[in-house]
Amino acid sequence: xxxxxxxxxxxxxxxxxxxxxxxxxxxxxxxxxxxxxxxxxxxxxxxxxxxxxxxxxxxxxxxxxxxxxxxxxxxxxxxxxxxxxxxxxxxxxxxxxxxxxxxxxxxxxxxxxxxxxxxxxxxxxxxxxxxxxxxxxxxxxxxxxxxxxxxxxxxxxxxxxxxxxxxxxxxxxxxxxxxxxxxxxxxxxxxxxxxxxxxxxxxxxxxx
Numbered sequence: 001x002x003x004x005x006x007x008x009x010x011x012x013x014x015x016x017x018x019x020x021x022x023x024x025x026x027x028x029x030x031x032x033x034x035x036x037x038x039x040x041x042x043x044x045x046x047x048x049x050x051x052x053x054x055x056x057x058x059x060x061x062x063x064x065x066x067x068x069x070x071x072x073x074x075x076x077x078x079x080x081x082x083x084x085x086x087x088x089x090x091x092x093x094x095x096x097x098x099x100x101x102x103x104x105x106x107x108x109x110x111x112x113x114x115x116x117x118x119x120x121x122x123x124x125x126x127x128x129x130x131x132x133x134x135x136x137x138x139x140x141x142x143x144x145x146x147x148x149x150x151x152x153x154x155x156x157x158x159x160x161x162x163x164x165x166x167x168x169x170x171x172x173x174x175x176x177x178x179x180x181x182x183x184x185x186x187x188x189x190x191x192x193x194x195x196x197x198x199x200x201x202x203x204x205x206x207x208x
Contacts (some may be wrong), residue, residue, distance in 0.1 A: 049195040051079050052126040054202050055169055057189075058136055060084065065131045067161075069093045069119040069139040069154070074103050076138060081109050091129060093119050119154045122162050133163040152182055159184040159207065168205040173198055181205035 054076070060065075060083045071077055071092040080090050091113045094100050103114045113129050119141065126134055137158050143151040157166050168185060170177035178201060182188045185205030193200045 033136050047196045050171055050193050050202065051076055053191070053193055054138070055079060055083065057167070057204055058083070063135040064088045065126065065134045065136045066090050066186060067126065067137045069112075069137065070094055070141040072099055072140065074107060077103065077107055077112070081107075081111060084111060089113060089116065089129065089131075091126060093117050093122065093125060097198055102132060108129055120150065120157055122157050126161060133166075134161050135163055136167045136169060136170040137166075139177065141177070143172065143180055144174050151176075152183070155180050155184045162207045164207055166207050170203045170205075171200050172208065173200060175201060178203035
């Protein structure tokens with residue numbers, strides 16, 4: 001082996017070792033995006049203005065189960081837990097084992113449940129943790145790139161699982177999620193957060 005080959009091998013080993021130590025949320029999020037780009041809505045997590053605005057219409061005092069689809073690395077998880085009553089619970093559902101494994105280790109709050117599965121099965125999943133209905137469901141799923149039929153199936157299951165007066169909260173960069181929500185919920189409110197990069201469209205679909 002030549003000296004150049006030895007140097008190249010050592011450099012590769014150093015890079016590999018450095019990447020293996022990068023366990024922070026930014027690296028986990030990017031890795032998830034690179035592995036499954038059609039299932040992750042953005043290359044970077046949503047900013048704090050999106051989080052505050054999205055959660056501003058939640059009636060926290062009367063919330064017992066908050067559900068999130070596609071939590072990624074937990075951008076919303078801690079803000080939700082900080083607002084939830086002590087006897088309430090947060091359930092997150094994701095099809096990516098990388099994210100579920102990360103969140104299961106990163107969040108130790110006893111009110112937190114991370115489940116590997118599909119949002120289409122939300123009714124069965126919430127029953128598995130002792131609930132019949134959810135108060136709010138939050139989704140950052142990229143509905144515009146989901147396989148045919150999956151988006152409507154998720155929206156329909158969400159409509160069924162929500163209690164009366166509950167809401168389906170979505171955030172995306174295009175209007176697909178908002179328009180799909182309007183097919184299943186009689187009242188939909190929306191706004192665009194220009195302070196986010198890129199600007200983000202938020203929608204709240206309320207169950208009558």
